[in-house]
Amino acid sequence: MSAELFVDVSPDELSIALLEDRRLVELRRERSNVQFTVGDIYLGRVKKIMPGLNAAFVDVGYEKDAFLHYLDLGPQFRTLKKFLNMTKTAKKGGVALHKMKCDPDIDKNGTISEVLSVGQEVLVQIAKEPISTKGPRLTSELSIAGRNLVLMPFSDKVSVSQKIKSAEERNRLKKLLQSIKPKNFGVIVRTVAEGKRVAELDKELKTLCRRWDESTAKLFNLKPRALVIGEIGRTSAILRDIMSPSFNSIYISDKEMCKEVKEYVGLISPDREKIVKEFKGDVPLFDQFGIEKQIKSLFGKTVSFKSGAYLIIEHTEALHVIDVNSGNRAKTAANQENNALEVNLAAADEIARQLRLRDMGGIIVVDFIDMQKAEHRQKVHERMKEAMNSDRTKHNILPLSKFGLMQITRQRVRPELAIETNETCPTCFGTGKIAPAILLEEKLEDSIRKAVEGQKKRKLTLKVHPYLGAYLKKGFPSIFLKWKMKYSFGLKLIPSASLSFLEFKILEE
Template sequence: MNSELVVDVQPQEISIAVLEDKKLVELQKEARDVSYAVGNIYAGRVKKLMPGLNAAFIDIGYKKDAFLHYLDLGPQFKSVDKFYKQALNDKKKFPLVSKMTLEKDIDKDGSISDILKVGQEILVQVAKEPISTKGPRLTSELSFAGRFLVLIPFNDKVSISQKIKSKEERARLRQLIQSIKPKNFGVIVRTVAEGKKVIELDNELKTLVKRWEENLPKIQKEKLPTLIYEETGRIVGLLRDVFNSSFQDIHVNDKEIFSQIKDYISIIAPDKKDIVKLYTGDLPIFDSFAVTKQMKALFGKTVTFRNGAYLIIEHTEALHVIDVNSGNRSKVLEAGQENNAFEVNSAAAEEISRQLRLRDLGGIIVIDFIDMSEGEHRSKLISRMQELMANDRAKHNILPLSKFGLMQITRQRVRPEMVVDTTETCPTCFGKGEIKPSILFTDSLRSKISYLVNKLEVKKFTLHVHPYIAAYIEKGFPSLKWQWKWRYGFGFKIIPDQSLAFLEYHFYDKDREEIDLKQDIELK
């Protein structure tokens, strides 16, 4: 399987697309002024106790207080609390975890009221981003994730990923980590650590310990609530989780982000550093790699997938519902209803597994497959879905088909669901329903080019328009494009942009900064 990462860096947001064999399977968007919350460590204050929920609300600086359940305190909470109090009591000397005597684990069936008090200061880490009306979900079991290892302070255990099956390899890794880890630091060995050399694991472990030592002293200086440790950016974080030997290319259209990614790849996989490539083409990077077109096709309510069959994806407050429809198919009579249903359901399972990753759907997902009467087909469909979701990094559980043909899936939700609006507001009338004659559209473009060149004296710029408009401007001899170039100079380019609506356009200067020419004002 050929995997590619395409990174589109824009002034307001960064979009990250993961392609497998040219198909879009994951999409992440991050506003550039918003930090990556999951993994961040805060010093906060207990705002309210909820004994009925056995939980507490913690003030960490968000608009909504964050939620901390008793079970998320972690067995070593007393040790974390002891460390925090020592750090605050003696600000001239920072306590060393390796020299501490760890406290006893808290009772698994205990009460939040026995552990926390209103106003108490506490160290917490974000486990889930704010979703919908809910604030962040927290844990007090602090951890620092690397590519091969996860470091857990106040814990002396070494755990090995269950996906590493070889007993010899599990024993090797356990013995190795036990010999190099500091005292009172636990380690989880991730699946990708299988077969790695001592030096690679040792270097990453030292890096993770260094993160702890460099960031935690902030609790002695900052006022509450405060950010103590900020997780790596979403791009590096995504790379850390998904990067593997199947990655062939990483394309990015920004020099600064390109350097960050190349530096990170040089550390974790020096032999792969050359796969990071700076995109300098004229077309928008997502258009060049067919990401925009796939986004338009895959994020609507209705998603077609094979021979007229389609999915209808609905969202409610409690769950997600996916309906499988066969559509108009010519094979019904030839193959028989049962075989036809199994064929459609198998193809639907493939598209559904893709949609779950792409939209990052979480919580409860109910799938209404086409009814099948044969037990063998029902069993094969379950096995097929399990196989397709094996590479899904989110924790999930798949239940057998019910007697009504419904499949229930629970899938871990860490971040808000990815939503891409595939509808377009008319850029000319702004939703009013009336536009100027479209035949005069190119005349309007020409007048604005004249205004840029002659009035604003902008000689080099690009004009982004819908691909149909670009084709019209470039057709014929002499084409409109060449007429404009001969009249206004050769310093501008016409760029077809699939993300634009039909009569939408944008001007950009040589530094790719947009030139604001309001479309509702006629230039003279």
């Protein structure tokens, strides 16, 4: 399997697409000014104690107070509290955590009012981004993720990923990390650390510890709502989690980000730095590689996947419902059972892809086509588990019920990605009536003339739908060439499939 990553950077949005064997499997879109990413560590202030919920609401700077439950404080919360108090009163240089004496663990069955009070400052980490009407979900079990290791301050445990199957390798990694980790720091060994040498792991561990020390040393100067340790950029975070030998190219449309990612890849995989390439084409990155077309076909209520079969995907506040339909396939009694099995197996693959693509979380109920044989229902369950193996998000899949329903739970840590594929006509604005198409050429020319003569712009980019672009460049001299000769040779035309048929944009370079 080959994997490719595409990063499209615009002034107000960052789009990241992951393709496996040329098929879109993950898509992330976020505003450039986004805050409160999973993994960010903040200095918060307790605003309200809720004894009935055994939780507190904490102000970290979001418009709604964030939620911190007692069970998310972590057993070593008293030590964290002492460390914060010492750091806030210490001189410049901070407090060395490995030299501290740990306080006893908090009671598992305790209450929030025993350890927190209104107005108290507390170190917290974003566990879930703000979703819908809810603020961020917090934890005080802090962690800093690296490529091979996850550093856990205030813990002394060493855990090894369950996906490393070899008992011998698991023991080797556990003993190795126990021998090199500092006191009062725990470590989680990630799957990619399998087979790694001590020098590489020791170097990463020291880097993570240094990051913790340098960031917490600034605490004495910080006021509540301040970001203490920021998660690395979303692109680098995805690379940290999924970078594998199957990656053969990473295309980035921004020079600065390309340089940043190239440096990061050089750190985690020095021999693979050359796979990071800056994209310099005139056509938008997602259009050039056919990603925009895949986005339009994969998002929406109805998704086709095989020989006329399709999925209906509905979203509610409480859960997601997916209905599998065989479409216009043969349904004679002789082959109905086999037909249902074939469609359901293909649907399992597409559903696993859709869950990753849309980042759907919470409870998902799938209504498969009814099958009479128990072994066929078991096959569909096994196929779904196999298809979900590549999903990094925690999930649980139950066998099909007697009604043909499958229940899936998938951890939700950020809002689901929803892309509207039905477009409102930019010309009629949904009224069903448009201005005469024959006047579009004059309207375009008038907009260019105003930009060149009225606003004195000499370098402009005209973005239009590919069909309209083909019309403007048809013949010699073409309409577009006449405009260049008349107004500005700095005028460029870029076809973009993301625009509607008669939509156009004029941008300054």
